[in-house]
Amino acid sequence: MYEFVDKLTGKQTIYQMMQLAEEVAKRGGTPKEPLEYKDMYNQRLMPDVNKRIQQLHDGKINRYSVMIEGSEDFLKALKNKSVRMYLASGTDIEFVKH
Numbered sequence: 001m002y003e004f005v006d007k008l009t010g011k012q013t014i015y016q017m018m019q020l021a022e023e024v025a026k027r028g029g030t031p032k033e034p035l036e037y038k039d040m041y042n043q044r045l046m047p048d049v050n051k052r053i054q055q056l057h058d059g060k061i062n063r064y065s066v067m068i069e070g071s072e073d074f075l076k077a078l079k080n081k082s083v084r085m086y087l088a089s090g091t092d093i094e095f096v097k098h
Contacts, residue, residue: 012090013038053098 004023008016017038021031032040055061064072078085089096 010088010090013041013092016090017041049095 004019008019014034017034020037021034024031052061052066056063056066075085087096
């Protein structure tokens with residue numbers, strides 16, 4: 001029933017919202033445009049994201065509290081071995097960069 005979740009994890013949000021529109025239609029509903037769903041998603045998500053970013057900037061939380069334990073050491077080890085790394089995200093690029 002939820003195979004689309006596995007299929008879309010890590011994909012750009014717009015593709016997830018396209019699937020959401022399809023799922024709404026399959027269930028007899030009238031879907032919104034995928035971009036409208038994406039805007040709704042971002043409107044709900046961004047207040048929490050912005051709060052966390054502000055807390056980082058203000059020094060109220062440290063970066064380690066939002067990182068997977070050991071990830072920084074792992075990335076440094078890869079860098080020290082001259083491994084070329086890329087960041088892949090389904091999140092819009094402006095949000096990833098911020």
